[in-house]
Amino acid sequence: MIARAKGTQFCVESAKLDDRDVLGQALTITPDMTAHLEVTLSTECASVDGTVISRNKPEAFSHFALLLSGTAKQPGDVVVGLANEDGRFSVNGLSPGRYLIWAWDPDDPAYPGPATFDSVENLATEVIVAKGQKASAGTVRVMQEIAK
Numbered sequence: 040m041i042a043r044a045k046g047t048q049f050c051v052e053s054a055k056l057d058d059r060d061v062l063g064q065a066l067t068i069t070p071d072m073t074a075h076l077e078v079t080l081s082t083e084c085a086s087v088d089g090t091v092i093s094r095n096k097p098e099a100f101s102h103f104a105l106l107l108s109g110t111a112k113q114p115g116d117v118v119v120g121l122a123n124e125d126g127r128f129s130v131n132g133l134s135p136g137r138y139l140i141w142a143w144d145p146d147d148p149a150y151p152g153p154a155t156f157d158s159v160e161n162l163a164t165e166v167i168v169a170k171g172q173k174a175s176a177g178t179v180r181v182m183q184e185i186a187k
Contacts, residue, residue, distance in 0.1 A: 050084035051134045052170060053077075063108040063136050065115055085168035088129035089176030090122070091142040093184055097126030098144060101181060102152060105130050106139040111160035121145075135170045139163035142179045150183045 054062040055077045068074075091101040101122045108115030122128040122142070141163050143152050153159045162182045168174040 048084055048132050049080045049082055050132050052079045052081035052083075054079075062134060063115070065109060065113075081170060083171035084131065085133040085135055085171060086129060086131040086173045087133060087138060087140070087166050087168060087176055088127065088173070089140065089164070089166075089179050091126045091128065091181060092178045093144055093181045098122065098142070098181055099124045099126055100145065101126060101142050102145050103128050103140060103142040103179065104153075104156070106156060106163075107133075111139060111156040111163065114156050117156075133168060135168055135172070138166045138168070140166060140176050140179050142181050144181045144183055147183055153182065 051062060053060070056066065057074050061076075066076075087105065091098045091103060093101070099122070103120055103122060105118045105120075106114055107118060118130050120128060120130070139156070139160070141153060141156070141159060143150060156163075159182055164176050164179045166174050166176045
């Protein structure tokens with residue numbers, strides 16, 4: 040979740056339902072449910088950046104997907120974007136946590152992208168970021184190259 044107020048960016052630092060950590064997880068709330076949801080917002084958001092590569096060179100305008108919540112098997116929110124002309128990408132306003140990133144070459148007609156994240160979980164680059172941290176995913180290889 041990203042919330043903005045008068046130019047300030049906020050992110051969710053923590054979320055607890057009763058005493059259970061639910062940050063980055065789906066919540067099911069029923070009409071008869073009684074629970075206490077505590078959400079802590081912060082202006083010290085994390086960010087992740089990296090470079091998509093193919094054949095050991097930056098891959099311009101490649102697609103990437105960053106899993107914000109859930110798992111590869113049961114994804115929640117996902118950020119999908121394009122790397123720039125130098126193969127670089129950046130995602131800001133993140134809560135602290137573990138993220139999976141995939142990238143693929145959009146010009147490969149044989150591979151339009153993953154059918155499911157579960158089917159390509161082993162091809163993801165994992166990044167863990169702390170509160171306020173700018174983390175680098177380093178180089179994220181395109182999935183077509185890794186899968187060969």
